Amino acid sequence: MRPGRKQRVPAKPEIGPRVALTARDAQKRRQPHFGLAKERPVSPMFSMICQCGFLGFWRVAVGPAALAWRRILRDGRIALASGVCLGSVAVHAQAPQLVSVSPPRGATGVAVNEPLVFTFDRDMDTNIPLVPSLPGIFVGNIEFDPPGVAFVDGVWSGNKRVLTCTPGDDWPPNTTITWRLNPVGSLFPLTSATGTPLGMVSGQFTTGAGGGGGGDTPELVAVVPTIGAVGVPVTTTVTFVFDRPMKKTTPVAGAIQWQGNGLDPARFSYSWSADGQNLIADYDGDLPALTMIAWRLNPPEATARLESTEGVPLPADTFSGMFTTGSTGGGGGGCDPDGIP
Incomplete structure (x- = not known):
């Protein structure tokens, strides 16, 4: 500020004369005006x-x-x-899936004593018992239509992915049977090993005229190379001989289990003889040399079942064997498949 200049002072707002409020006036000022003003609520x-x-x-x-x-x-x-x-952001574990069932959906002429075999894509909780539904009483984790067609006993495979349901009594003959796993309202749902429930799945099959079991059950009567043979040529084809004609439409690859160091089961191709009693397994290339090779028909984890033309399955996990290959393709203890009687 330059010397000699007076500082400007802002004008003060005029304030009216102070009026003393009586207690009654103060109380009126606190009251709402015409009922429109309200006190602000305290948070x-x-x-x-x-x-x-x-x-x-x-x-x-x-x-x-x-x-x-x-x-x-x-x-x-x-x-x-x-x-x-706080919200809802669900993180769901992937549910298990049924990848195959035997008898397949829509199968006909099924043997009255054939088990139901379910195969899943992951390990399942094998501690959950298989509980059939009782109509009008409770809903289990497996049920059939018509109701009460059979009581089934469920057994899990060692790898926890295959459930075999064997009927306690025969299925009724000439009957279309519908099955359901984890029906709606199940009190004991089947779940994966991590606890994720299987979604409801269903299917159906039709039984044959009956008479399964006993003398109608197919049997394996011979195999080449013989069980326990050693020095088997690596070019040998494996032949299984049955006592009766077998169903040729069965996907054989899912019904035979192979084991052996360096052996690739996917390299086997299969063919049937004209009469349906000889099953030939031909390996693409040579079999691994100096190797013990084991086989098993209709193992518990099979995705398909070898069965007779009448639909009677070969007994599960009953026929198995092994042989040992030699070092080359010639000689050894093999025998000519054409010599099978």
């Missing part, structure tokens, strides 16, 4: 802060919520925590 959060202090408020309200979020992020899901709905 519950503000009230809590006032009563508990900031640290107390953190312990009572903010702390549990923060811990809940921490637990939610750790578990990978949004859930209800401390009674407060």
Whole structure:
């Protein structure tokens, strides 16, 4: 500011004369005008802060919520925590799938004593018992139409992926049977080993005229190379001989289990003799040399079943054997498949 100049002072707003309020006037001013003005409600959060202090408020309200979020992020899901709905972001484990069933869906002429074999794409919880539904009483994890057609005994394979259901009594002959796994409302749903339930799946098959079992059951009567043979040529084809004609439409690759160091089961191709009693397994290339090769027909984990033309299956996990290959393709202890009687 330059010397000699006076500082400007802003004008003060005029204030009217002070009027003393009586207690009655003060009470009127606090009352709502024509019932339109209301007192602002006190926030519950503000009230809590006032009563508990900031640290107390953190312990009572903010702390549990923060811990809940921490637990939610750790578990990978949004859930209800401390009674407060925090949202819903579901993280679902992949449900198990049924990859095959025997008899296949829509099969006809099924033997009355043939088991139902279910194969899944992952390990299942084998501690869950197989419980058939009782109509009008409760819903189990397997049921049949018509109801009560048979009682089944369920057995899991060692790899926890194959469930074999053997009827306690024969299936009724000439009957279309519908099956369902994990029907709606199941009290004991089948689940994966990680606890994810199998979605409901169903299928049906039609039985034959009956008479399965006993003398009608097919048998393996010979195999080449013979069981226990050694020095078998690596070019040998394996031939299984049955006592009666067998069904040629069976996907044989799923009904035979092969084991051996360096052996690739996928390299076997299969063919039947004209009469359906000889099954020839031809390996693409030479068999592994100096190797013990084992085979098993209709193993528990089979995805298909060898059966007679009448639909009677070869007994499961009954016929097996082994042989040992030599070092070359010539000589050895093999025998000519054409010499089978």
